[in-house]
Amino acid sequence: MDNEADWTPPHRHDPNPSPPTADPSFVLLTTRSVIRITPNDLLGLPHASVPDCYIVSTGHGTSGPFAFAGVPLLYFLDRYLGGDWTAAEIAGADGFRTRMASGELRAATKRPVLLALARDGRPLSRAQGLVRLIVPGEVGDALRQVKWVGEIRAIGHAQR
Ligand SMILES: Nc1nc2c(c(=O)[nH]1)N[C@H]1C(S)=C(S)[C@@H](COP(=O)(O)O)O[C@H]1N2
Numbered sequence: 228m229d230n231e232a233d234w235t236p237p238h239r240h241d242p243n244p245s246p247p248t249a250d251p252s253f254v255l256l257t258t259r260s261v262i263r264i265t266p267n268d269l270l271g272l273p274h275a276s277v278p279d280c281y282i283v284s285t286g287h288g289t290s291g292p293f294a295f296a297g298v299p300l301l302y303f304l305d306r307y308l309g310g311d312w313t314a315a316e317i318a319g320a321d322g323f324r325t326r327m328a329s330g331e332l333r334a335a336t337k338r339p340v341l342l343a344l345a346r347d348g349r350p351l352s353r354a355q356g357l358v359r360l361i362v363p364g365e366v367g368d369a370l371r372q373v374k375w376v377g378e379i380r381a382i383g384h385a386q387r
């Protein structure tokens with residue numbers, strides 16, 4: 228039930244090439260609040276850069292290598308949720324989504340999962356996916372490289 232297959236679309240997914248909306252902000256949903264986050268908010272948080280990232284489209288070929296920079300998702304979630312969470316669902320504004328477990332994020336210390344704002348030293352455009360989830364450990368396809376993050380939902384976040 229709660230496995231990854233339920234949270235990723237079929238492998239032969241046709242990637243959406245164009246942004247569904249213009250607004251690059253997203254909402255963080257917890258059991259008690261809805262917090263709107265803008266790219267500008269993220270710019271005020273610690274950043275990391277991860278080189279040699281590839282976007283592996285099974286239909287359209289591979290692009291990269293890219294150096295993506297942004298806020299580590301683990302830092303972001305711990306900061307807003309206080310460590311009190313077990314997983315997060317990350318959805319694009321078009322509904323494309325994936326799920327990241329806390330343990331997986333904590334294990335990826337060298338190549339952290341990012342809420343990316345820049346690529347190769349330049350700000351990401353909305354067309355390029357701003358704000359984009361970058362999962363450097365995903366190498367065989369791009370099903371977790373969610374463009375246009377619109378919603379992050381905290382899982383296992385206790386109501387206090
Ligand atoms: N929001 C969103 N993100 C997405 C997709 C999508 O359809 N919507 N497609 C995924 C797939 S299947 C691929 S191959 C890549 C394509 O990324 P690119 O447009 O940078 O090449 O985006 C991934 N992220």
Ligand SMILES: [Mo]
Nearest residue numbers: 242284285369
């Ligand atoms: Mo893809």
